[in-house]
Amino acid sequence: MNLERLFEPEAIAVVGASRTEGKIGYEAMANAVEFGGRVYPVNPSGEGTVFGERFVESVTDVDDEVDLALLCVPGPAVPDVVMECGEAGIGGAVVYASGFAEAGEEGEALQSEVVSAAAEHDVALLGPNTSGFVVPETDLYASFASGVEEVRPGNVAVIAQSGGIAHVLAFRTLREDRGVSAMVGLGNRANVGFRETVEYFDGDDRTDAVVLHVEGTERGRELLETCREANTPVVAYTVGKSDVGDFAESHTGALTGDHELYEAGFRQYGVPTVDSTEALVDAGVALADSPEPAGPNVGVVTAQAGPGIIIADRVQRGGGALPGLAAGTQERLDDILPGVTYEGNPVDTGRPMPEFGEVVTAVAEDDEVDIVLVYELFEEALGFPVDELDGLADRVDKPVLFATEGVEADMADDLAALSEAGVPVFASPERGAEAVAALVRYAETNERSEEVSADV
Amino acid sequence: MSDPVETAREEGRTTLTEAEGKALLSEAGIETPAFRVAADADGAVDAAEAVGYPVVVKVSSPAVTHKSEWADGAGVAVGLESADAVRAAVERVEAAADERGIEADVLVEEARDVDAGTEVIVGGLRDPSFGPVVLTGLGGVFTEIFEDTSHRIAPIDAAEARAAVEELRSAPLLQGYRGSAPADVGALADAVKAVGDLVAERDIAEIDANPVLVTSDGAVSLDALVVLEEA
Numbered sequence: 001m002n003l004e005r006l007f008e009p010e011a012i013a014v015v016g017a018s019r020t021e022g023k024i025g026y027e028a029m030a031n032a033v034e035f036g037g038r039v040y041p042v043n044p045s046g047e048g049t050v051f052g053e054r055f056v057e058s059v060t061d062v063d064d065e066v067d068l069a070l071l072c073v074p075g076p077a078v079p080d081v082v083m084e085c086g087e088a089g090i091g092g093a094v095v096y097a098s099g100f101a102e103a104g105e106e107g108e109a110l111q112s113e114v115v116s117a118a119a120e121h122d123v124a125l126l127g128p129n130t131s132g133f134v135v136p137e138t139d140l141y142a143s144f145a146s147g148v149e150e151v152r153p154g155n156v157a158v159i160a161q162s163g164g165i166a167h168v169l170a171f172r173t174l175r176e177d178r179g180v181s182a183m184v185g186l187g188n189r190a191n192v193g194f195r196e197t198v199e200y201f202d203g204d205d206r207t208d209a210v211v212l213h214v215e216g217t218e219r220g221r222e223l224l225e226t227c228r229e230a231n232t233p234v235v236a237y238t239v240g241k242s243d244v245g246d247f248a249e250s251h252t253g254a255l256t257g258d259h260e261l262y263e264a265g266f267r268q269y270g271v272p273t274v275d276s277t278e279a280l281v282d283a284g285v286a287l288a289d290s291p292e293p294a295g296p297n298v299g300v301v302t303a304q305a306g307p308g309i310i311i312a313d314r315v316q317r318g319g320g321a322l323p324g325l326a327a328g329t330q331e332r333l334d335d336i337l338p339g340v341t342y343e344g345n346p347v348d349t350g351r352p353m354p355e356f357g358e359v360v361t362a363v364a365e366d367d368e369v370d371i372v373l374v375y376e377l378f379e380e381a382l383g384f385p386v387d388e389l390d391g392l393a394d395r396v397d398k399p400v401l402f403a404t405e406g407v408e409a410d411m412a413d414d415l416a417a418l419s420e421a422g423v424p425v426f427a428s429p430e431r432g433a434e435a436v437a438a439l440v441r442y443a444e445t446n447e448r449s450e451e452v453s454a455d456v
Numbered sequence: 457m458s459d460p461v462e463t464a465r466e467e468g469r470t471t472l473t474e475a476e477g478k479a480l481l482s483e484a485g486i487e488t489p490a491f492r493v494a495a496d497a498d499g500a501v502d503a504a505e506a507v508g509y510p511v512v513v514k515v516s517s518p519a520v521t522h523k524s525e526w527a528d529g530a531g532v533a534v535g536l537e538s539a540d541a542v543r544a545a546v547e548r549v550e551a552a553a554d555e556r557g558i559e560a561d562v563l564v565e566e567a568r569d570v571d572a573g574t575e576v577i578v579g580g581l582r583d584p585s586f587g588p589v590v591l592t593g594l595g596g597v598f599t600e601i602f603e604d605t606s607h608r609i610a611p612i613d614a615a616e617a618r619a620a621v622e623e624l625r626s627a628p629l630l631q632g633y634r635g636s637a638p639a640d641v642g643a644l645a646d647a648v649k650a651v652g653d654l655v656a657e658r659d660i661a662e663i664d665a666n667p668v669l670v671t672s673d674g675a676v677s678l679d680a681l682v683v684l685e686e687a
Contacts, residue, residue: 220585224609261586264607268616 003192003200006092006124007135007182009067010037012142013059013090015081016072017041019050024096024144025072026050028132031141034149038064059088068092070132070142075099078128079113086121093118094142095127101188102129115190124196130187131163134170136179137206143185147171154179156284157201159194160213161186165277169213172281176427177419181206193219195226202230209288211280212236212271216258224269233287235272235438237280238262272441274434282431283438289424290399293443297323298436299369300346301360303353303376307403307429308346311375314430318437319444320371322346329366333359352376357385364396370443371399373436375429378406384414390421399424399439403432461658461684469518470661470684474563477680480658481665484650487643487676491565497546501539503564510537510567513545517553517560521681527552535567568678573671574630574639575678578647580610580655581662582685590617590652592644594626595667602626610652617649618642630670637672644668644675661685 014032018025025043032039033051040062046055056062059069059081069085071078075097085093100111111128118125126133132143137153143163151170156178160166163185170183181204184197194217201207210232217223227234240259266273274280298320302308312322322345325333333343336358342348347363349356356376364372372393376384384404393400402418403426404411418425426432460476472480478488492503493516504511514523515531523531530552533545546562553560575595583589586609593605606620621627621644632638647668654663661684665677 216585218585220583221587221609224586258585260605260607261583261589261609265586265609268609268612 001122001124001191001196002091003124003196005067005090006094006126006192007133007140007200008138009092009140011040011064011066011068012037013040013042013056013062013066013069013085014072015042015059015069015085017043017046017050017055018072019046023072027144027146028070028072028096028142031143031145031148032070034139034141036139040064040066042069059084059090062088066090068094068142071095071097072144073097075107075110075128079110079117082114082117082123082125083121086117086123090123092124093126094130094132095125095187095190096130096132096144097127098129100128100190111188111190118191125191126184127187128190129163130185131167133166133182133184134180135182137181143167150174151183152179153181153206155181155206155208155288156281157181157204157207157210158183158284159186159197159201159210160184161189161194161215161217162213163187165213168277169211169281172277176281177415178281178285181208189217193217194223195219198223198226198230198234202232207232207288209284210234211284213277213280214238214262216240220261220265224265224271227266227271228269233292233442235274235280235283235287235442236262236266237274237277238266267441267445270442270445272438272445274438278431279434279438282426282435285424286399286401286435286439287442289422290401290439291393291397292446293371293399293439295370295443296321296440297368297370298440299323299325299363299366299372301349301356301363301372301374302346303349303351303356305342305348305350307375307377308348310429311373311403311433311436312346314433315373315436315440318434318440320437320440323368325363326366326368329362329368332362336362352379352382354382356382357388360385360400361388361392364392364398364400369398371436371439372401373432374400374402375432376402376404378404378411378414380410384418386414386417386421389418389423393423399436401426401432401435403427403429460682461660464684465687470686471518471521472680472682472684473516473518474514474523474680475516477663477682478677480654480682481650481677481680484654486647486650486665486668487674488680489566489568489676489678491563493561493563494546495561496550497543500542500546500562500564504536504539504542507564507566510535511542512536512565512567513542513549514563514565515549515553515560516563517558519556519558520560523679527556568669568676570667570669570678573669575667576644576670576675577605577664577666578644578651578668578677579662579664579666580651580660582655582660588652588655590620590648590655592620592624592648594624594629598624598626608648608652611656612649612652614645614649617652618645620648621645639670640672640674641670644670647675647677659685
């Protein structure tokens with residue numbers, strides 16, 4: 001299935017567009033008109049204009065090649081509208097309405113009708129029962145939720161089974177000063193599911209990592225295989241840990257819950273898993289903005305002991321190792337900072353200092369280290385070692401992550417500079433460590449699959 | 457011997473007998489204790505002499521899947537050291553079978569010293585979403601109370617099977633504990649791989665090699681329950 005016309009349209013029709021504020025046809029139109037391409041409101045009872053665009057009676061009446069239709073019509077009307085879209089040569093559609101496969105037998109029948117109509121005309125259909133998608137780079141806000149036009153462009157594709165969680169994740173990136181290459185709520189996955197979207201964003205130039213929110217799919221194995229085949233790193237958050245089998249019975253059927261299979265399967269197929277929306281976004285950023293990690297060895301540099309201890313603990317619990325630094329690195333550290341507080345791993349400088357950046361560089365250049373995590377409380381007189389961090393990860397070809405804390409307003413300029421330099425920044429020692437742990441798991445499984453392919 | 461899966465299919469069964477299940481495991485390279493199936497007490501005594509005392513006598517019938525819970529414990533008799541003990545065990549099985557109106561043979565099997573090793577559950581099933589999967593867990597409380605199991609999407613290679621064993625929280629028990637000899641983890645991993653292959657290759661809905669007794673010189677499946685997919 002070709003998703004290009006769905007996610008990269010040149011012209012959009014909003015079917016069921018409305019001038020009545022609060023209606024889904026109004027809200028979807030309000031977001032859609034931000035789009036740089038043409039936008040056509042379609043409604044047989046619409047008169048005049050909405051958001052400055054003249055109403056068209058039907059998609060078949062639009063005098064243009066429309067790629068994408070946003071269907072703001074009630075569920076029962078959807079099959080006919082999809083059929084009309086197909087006849088009008090439209091290649092992608094978003095169905096916002098609910099009351100389909102999620103709502104019992106009648107809904108299932110309705111969804112089958114929609115799927116057949118879409119199949120007949122080769123329409124890539126997002127939903128039903130979704131709040132849509134956004135591609136901030138092209139100002140494409142195919143969602144009826146308010147505020148989505150604020151979501152910024154970035155290089156992480158967010159694919160969520162639930163439209164609601166898609167928005168939770170997108171708004172979280174906004175609050176964290178990050179962005180997305182796309183945010184997609186799959187909903188009922190009538191004919192656009194995990195496989196189709198992961199494959200699409202794997203091939204998308206703007207996407208450097210894909211994050212998945214998974215509640216459950218009847219095509220679990222296919223999802224795993226798709227993730228393994230993707231060249232773009234994928235990280236997943238699977239929900240439903242409490243929904244396990246009945247462990248009181250000691251046989252395989254009772255011992256095998258869905259959640260175990262998702263967790264085990266993702267791990268086996270090279271996809272790190274995380275346990276919260278926060279960690280999902282963090283892991284996505286770490287994977288998207290870093291060179292591929294080569295192994296589980298983490299070099300930690302901290303300006304304060306306490307955060308360093310938390311980081312060392314979390315990184316190791318998450319599967320990472322803290323190797324001793326090479327003799328050459330220790331000599332360098334001695335030269336930079338005679339009598340440094342602790343020059344093992346973590347390297348603890350005791351406080352922020354002008355030489356902090358040099359210390360980070362020395363650790364990053366150590367061959368024993370695969371991943372670097374730096375922690376430092378913000379010190380206004382010194383700022384962050386932006387110059388040293390800028391380009392460091394690419395030069396040493398390993399991830400270099402930074403975690404900090406301080407007064408937001410005081411840090412703003414330095415944080416912006418780090419962001420500009422492409423350094424992933426995390427707001428607590430735990431979050432930095434968890435992001436590192438996701439990189440470790442990614443390195444681990446992908447190292448193993450490389451070994452396997454090397455054996456062939 | 458004919459293929460146990462085909463035999464069951466021909467007889468319209470989806471549940472294999474223990475003997476059939478063990479034959480299937482054995483063909484897949486998993487060690488099982490020596491056993492024979494007998495129809496009556498005389499046959500059982502002959503069988504016991506052939507496999508060597510001590511022996512275990514178990515009910516053998518397609519109608520009984522959970523042998524140890526069957527007929528207040530009449531379904532499994534362990535540690536039998538004489539012909540008289542074997543006869544008594546067979547009589548209890550026959551009486552319980554008559555009472556329940558089912559046909560039952562007995563399976564007479566070489567007894568293994570379960571204290572000489574660690575009991576592990578190795579299972580496989582065909583999941584509707586993931587297809588063939590294989591499960592590993594240490595027996596008893598580790599699995600039932602601590603939920604300490606690992607899963608893999610099958611089929612898997614030897615390294616993945618070993619990783620499935622080693623990721624168990626209770627795995628250190630297999631490395632030797634308080635002076636006990638380290639268990640043959642390689643043999644266990646081979647069994648995990650073999651069960652995964654069986655589910656991937658045959659039309660099996662669920663398979664339980666439970667327990668697999670892992671000792672310092674191998675892994676032997678003491679029981680086998682195989683359920684085929686609905687035809």
